[in-house]
Amino acid sequence: METIFGNLQGLKSSQLKQLARLYHQRIPGDRLTTPEFSQRLAAISTEINQAVCAYLNRRGQVIRVGVGSPRQTQIPLLELPRYGAERLSGIRCISTHLKSEPPNEAALTSMALQRLDALVVLNITGTGFTKRGGGATGYVKEAYLAHLTAQSRVAIASPATLTASSNIPSPSWNISPPLSLDVLTNQDFLDLVEALEADFRREFVAQEVDADRDSVLIVGVFTDDTTPQQFQDTLAELARLVDTAGGDVLQTVQQKRSRIHPQTVVGEGKVQEIALTAQTIGANLVVFDRDLSPAQVRNLELQIGVRVVDRTEVILDIFAQRAQSRAGKLQVELAQLEYMLPRLTGRGQAMSRLGGGIGTRGPGETKLETERRGIGRRISRLQQEVNQLQAHRSRLRQKRQHREVPSVALVGYTNAGKSTLLNALTNAEIYTADQLFATLDPTTRRLIIPHADTGETQEILLTDTVGFIHELPASLMDAFRATLEEVTEADALLHLVDLSHPAWLSHIRAVREILAAMPVTPGPALVAFNKIDQVDSETLALAQEEFPLAVFISASDRLGLETLRQRLALLIEYATSSR
Structure with missing residues (x-):
């Protein structure tokens, strides 16, 4: 049976089968939805007395079915296609709602986080009749259509002057007035998407974003053991490090905390704000101002949807670019491997060491398609070479001392x-x-x-x-x-x-x-x-x-x-x- 996501507690097997059958539905490519598909969602939602969400790709295929709100059933950000800031994700969500009201902020924020093509909210109501078997049925009373709009992103700031957080840009979206199902289903979906992406492309070009450089969102955490001036100096230095490593700092997000959150460094609400800001400004990399544990990196990447690195990884990347001599390259590769070893989980099997952006470059092998044991052997060999280098320099110093x-x-x-x-x-x-x-x-x-x-x-x-x-x-x-x-x-x-x-x-x-x-x-x-x-x-x-x-x-x-x-x-x- 196809996977049903969300809150499944209390659902009968027959109801789960009805939800699973939605995966076999197909909508014409140029339509947001059809009356038949919408009414089917309404009937299932009324029977289980919960909201239902169906996610469709641009071919009209249902790729995900969930029980709950768009926020509760959203696709994990790392599983979404990454087209860049000038493209939408190619996925739309059709959601039922048991009350007659427009989509709420949580649903709209979820749309922005996933960069959905569109969000359709079907407000449903019971018919007063019962279907065979005793369950209540329902119909679509009215519908709302929401989609993102292009907006001016934050101008790239100079690392030398970027010492404080800019105003966080709020996502820009458009919500239609209440629509009848006939009006909704007769809209040309492809025309809508093409017009939106044309606007995003114009916005992307207008910002003169360099595709060869990482677009970076910096995150700073201010704790009680740091003075405000020290904190601002740290952020300014991190922005300079990112610039040296080849990234463009788009914006800085800050949070003051009494202690660091063990799972995500910052609080849950701030993680969502970071994810939304990254999507809004088109960042493809988030850099934290402190060292992150492997578990924190995995948790943050799952929730933010883009690569997350810490200050140490940025410094290592700079060293990888700067190393010229054999000794320098040797030491940089050793430092990178020792840093990478506990962070292999969740980073993929094939780890390119060249040209993949901040945190992925290195002077060593072109690819490290190996397990921990293989990397451990490589570290041992490098340590032996560093020891030989140490002995060689020691002999040179002794010669100088003899003179x-x-x-x-x-x-x-x-x-x-x-x-x-x-x-x-x-x-x-x-x-x-x-x-x-x-x-x-x-x-x-x-x-x-x-x-x-x-x-x-x-x-x-x-x-x-x-x-x-x-x-x-x-x-x-x-x-x-x-x-x-x-x-x-x-x-x-x-x-x-x-x-x-x-x-x-x-x-x-x-x-x-x-x-x-x-x-x-x-x-x-x-x-x-x-x-x-x-x-x-x-x-x-x-x-x-x-x-x-x-x-x-x-x-x-x-x-x-x-x-x-x-x-x-x-x-x-x-x-x-x-x-």
């Missing part, structure tokens, strides 16, 4: 200007960009500085390292341990801070927390504030007051570099004398 050449590691928050500073000091030509995580692979160059005591010149090694970020994923910390050892093995650290960033103080705290969590305590550090050409006098005075021993420079304009060299000489003198 007694002091070393300084450049550390700092991502996009602080470390690579630009290395280029300015050593005339190196490593890649620089105003992007997060532009550098993944450590680069070491010789730097000549004055000797602190004699005033003569001396040679040191300056190493550019991967940028840190607030709550750096543990999988990355582990995978990049060979790279991060450049930090722990250096004689001293040069902690570079982007003073032009509004959250520079929290960046300093984040870097220090990561350094404190390392298994080997790094050497002494000199704080250098970068980009002073982009800050006002008030910010500069605050930084000088909070960090009186810091150096203030502009790597791009080469300001303060001679002072920095002199302070590096003092730092090296202190670090080597205390060994």
